Amino acid sequence: MTTSCRGIVTGGTWCVDRNRAIDAWPHEDGVAEILATELYGGGSGCNLAIDIKKLDPAFPVTTIGLIGDDADGRFLLGQADAHGIDRIRMALTSAAATQFTDAYVSQRSGRRTHIFFQGTGALLTPDHFSFRGIDARILHLGLPGAHKLMDQKWGNDPNGWVTVLRAARAEGLLTNLELFSIAPERIRALVSPCLPHLDYLVVNDFEIGALANLQTSSDGLTEIGACIRAAKVVMEQGAMRLVVVHFPAGAIALARDGEVVSAPSFNIPQSEIVSANGAGDAFASGLLYGLHEGWPVSAALEMAHATAAVSLRGLSTCSAVEDYRACLSRARAWGSRPSLALQQVSL
Numbered sequence: 001m002t003t004s005c006r007g008i009v010t011g012g013t014w015c016v017d018r019n020r021a022i023d024a025w026p027h028e029d030g031v032a033e034i035l036a037t038e039l040y041g042g043g044s045g046c047n048l049a050i051d052i053k054k055l056d057p058a059f060p061v062t063t064i065g066l067i068g069d070d071a072d073g074r075f076l077l078g079q080a081d082a083h084g085i086d087r088i089r090m091a092l093t094s095a096a097a098t099q100f101t102d103a104y105v106s107q108r109s110g111r112r113t114h115i116f117f118q119g120t121g122a123l124l125t126p127d128h129f130s131f132r133g134i135d136a137r138i139l140h141l142g143l144p145g146a147h148k149l150m151d152q153k154w155g156n157d158p159n160g161w162v163t164v165l166r167a168a169r170a171e172g173l174l175t176n177l178e179l180f181s182i183a184p185e186r187i188r189a190l191v192s193p194c195l196p197h198l199d200y201l202v203v204n205d206f207e208i209g210a211l212a213n214l215q216t217s218s219d220g221l222t223e224i225g226a227c228i229r230a231a232k233v234v235m236e237q238g239a240m241r242l243v244v245v246h247f248p249a250g251a252i253a254l255a256r257d258g259e260v261v262s263a264p265s266f267n268i269p270q271s272e273i274v275s276a277n278g279a280g281d282a283f284a285s286g287l288l289y290g291l292h293e294g295w296p297v298s299a300a301l302e303m304a305h306a307t308a309a310v311s312l313r314g315l316s317t318c319s320a321v322e323d324y325r326a327c328l329s330r331a332r333a334w335g336s337r338p339s340l341a342l343q344q345v346s347l
Contacts, residue, residue: 007060007136013043014065015099024108040316044142051285068098122148126163131171142178144190165197176200184210195238205247222247263301266309278317283308306331
């Protein structure tokens, strides 16, 4: 891989998000009122591609995925075109309906509930991925657990994710894998074989704990020391040059040489928060953008937090993300949360 290559290729989940703000999540046989609705693209391949193009419209982004030859599929193609994403490697099929998610956010609790239909996602395989001729530097891939055939053994590889990551690295791409917050044992089974084929891993506190088989929170609060310990366990299992763990209060980044960099999140006013849909994707977008541009890890973490904070103002995953300069300016005006006191963390 040469540093003359520029851009990011996203691969994997492209789905339609039917976003709904409701008054409160009901019990079974209960009733909830829908307060607002919005149709938008979703999934790892879609969200990061759109977020990056909104951060920097001139930045080259290519995507690879599988969608249905139906109205939802055409909607997603329109989303890609509207944001200037190179989608020539997006495949269409009439064998299944386009993957979609019903995404609810409760006004009372602020919590999200996602109910998804796998559809075309179940038909995605490593054969849909070709990296020949892509002049990009980083592959962002996801989501293990949301694609039936990719989750299964492929050739001599334990699953199709390993096959795709191996192929990307053979073409000189740096690799990052986005996770799906499914059962911890399922995360370990699908993702652990991928770790030797990753250059970056950007996950939340639950996901790093699942991978390391360690508890990383207590009474709903993230234990930073436990996250660092879990990141070290995962680092030892893989080839990553950087493992990043984000959580509501901030994030930590562990480099292969053992250096830990931390950054608090931004203190967005509660009155501006609409939904956390896509906040993790937004964080990864800001981080990978900064790393791609050669920024120090500390600056890339600030960009990640700024993108995530700004994204919280929208009901949909990417709708509120702005130019990277505007994101930083807005977030800095809100100010940061208290610094993470790593010197007081027991490792």
